[in-house]
Amino acid sequence: MLTLIKNARVFAPQDCGQLDLLVAGSQILAMEPNLAPAGLPVETVDAGGQWLIPGLVDSLVHITGGGGEGGYATRTPELNAEDAVRAGVTTLVGVLGTDATCRSLGELFGKTQALRAQGLNCYMHSGSYQLPVKTLTGDLRQDIMLIDPVLGVGEVAIADHRGSQPSWQELARLASDARVAGMLSGKSGVVSIHVGEDETALQLLHDVVDNTAIPINQFYPTHIGRSDALIEKGVAYAKRGGYLDFTTSTTEAILAMGERRAADALMYALELGAPLAQMTLSSDAQGSLPHFNAAGRLDGLEVAAIGSLWDEVRSLFARLPAEKALAVATLNPARVLGLGQAGRVKAGMAATFNLVDAETHAVRSVMSNGKWLMREQELTFRRLFAE
Template identity: 40%
Template sequence: MLTLLTNADVYAPAPLGRRHVLVAGGSIVSITKRVPEITGVPIDVVDLGGRRLVPGFIDAHVHVTGGGGEAGPETAAPAPALSRYTTAGVTSVVGLLGTDDTTRTTAGLLRQVYALRRQGLSAWAWTGGYHLPPTTLTGAVRTDIATVEPILGFGELAISDHRSSQPTMHEVARVAADCHVAGLMTGKAGVLHLHLGDGARGLGMIRDLLDTTELPARTFHPTHVNRRSGLLDEALDLAARGVTIDVTAFPPAFATDDEVLAAKAVERFIEAGHLARLTVSSDGGGCLPHFRDGELVRMDFATSGALADLLADLLGRGVPLEDALPPFTATPAHYLRLPNKGEIVEGGDADLVVLGDDRPTEVMARGRWHVRDSRPVVRGTFETSD
């Protein structure tokens, strides 16, 4: 069945104004100023009444198998349910392993990526985890990226964190080179996605790698940079050198005195003229531990819902929607080389979000409605209805 969304205020993410969007076979067939005349075939017409239609969000940092485990086996988080993503407006995810890349494996990560695809999301993966030597499927980072279709790069390799393997610059350079070369071989992103802890070394290693190797700036994708203000300052400097930075939508209740709220971090990138070098992600499925002198003092649980909260916060601060949207949509799609994602364009995938009161109320993933009237209409295999 065709789906025709009429009277949509389209942000592609650039504002297009009032448009009528025709969807068929999981793709956007047309975007027109006049309602198209369609006869002889079944069609579902949905009048959006001027509500804003935006691209589906891309969450490039999700613990799709669950994260955590830092405080014992009972603190390992379960895999998030399908509707945890869709009700937040997320239609594409990149899954990863974190602290526990010992009992959780790349094979298990890929299984969950394939499961999410079968349930209607678009999903990819980072190989590896916090530590070196890396957890891989084939035994080598370059081979994983070159031969396993969903794997885009390596992540989240931990630096400046007491939980990391304390990698040397030489070791990180070797992994980054494998990512870069595999990207050249395949046309994939070939990115090294880096977890930043709150250690004093900060982003110094990335600066040194840019200064002393031939690796291009796009190879490095540091995340969690808003965990303290000094780290965010370093990240803005790296953005000026061509590095794409990822800000984490930490829940406000988790914020420490020195942490920069995600909305404020995004505003700083806009003010500095570096919006094109910014992505945002949720750390969904992961535990949010707070340490003092290496000891766990409290823990929270992250979800992709933080992205919906972040967008609403940005709009509430007066950030225009066309400026707020790219880090959620077009920028990660272009940076991670995800074809047909991140924009509302003819021929693109029908990953669409309707906003009401600045939050997702309807969500379509690959042409199928997953959320209507703010409630999930498609659920994961083991989800129960409300």
């Protein structure tokens, strides 16, 4: 059975105007005006002017849960596939965070495979906040080269009291291993970097770049919206060729401390001259959103939500052309992660996209690799153990 989607306004993410899409198997077979395949069994879906956009790419999700900074009772729950689908996220990368003792890479791998079985395009990173890195095979290069879902390493914490306070030499060796493994396996080998609140900010990354041959775009620093000072340092970093990622999950308490909402932080970075193509948004879903008092003790914690990614993209539509707003959660992160079949809508590529209400921008339907995961906000995949 072929699927013909008619009367959709296609953002690929560039605005292609009104087109029809013909899906065969897991791929988009054709994308043209007024498609009318004859003599073939076709399921026709009238989009009725809805936007057809690439499935969102979320580069940082604690799929097995995170948190724990306030003791065992503050461990956050794992991600439900349903939440990702309803948020229009079809491609995501699972990571460990602060806790790599009670949470393991084996558990992360199992959850990655479970989300894949439910229709999502799920990947993972080896390692966690701390150095030396924990791995699945005992060697980072082997993890990246031999284990299919492993794209890179991270998120490694810098400028944060919860990290291992690595030297630039230690970080350089890690990045070198990830880079070589990525080259040999055709992956990005990206080094995901958690940037904390310390005033050292991105200096460690500059030190690696200044003292080695490792290119600046091997690193993928996130949480850049923590403060205007960090955003400004991030813009200088981006002007050297680096990537910047802004976290969409936050709380009123964290905002009151000086953090900007992701969309606001991105717009501020654009005003300061950061290239849009080098900036992305991610949700940090299921991670903890902790608040520490002046003594460094936890005094509040909430759970990051994957739906915040689409919320922040939607808020950008009033300030940027839709194709630019969409790029920071589709094309741009797919490029950073080396995922050539994600983040775009194009004939010959994977049929992975969302249908979105043109006025409210609510996600109505989600297709991943040619299979509907949601139709008119009704989930279509099998949910085991659902209440």
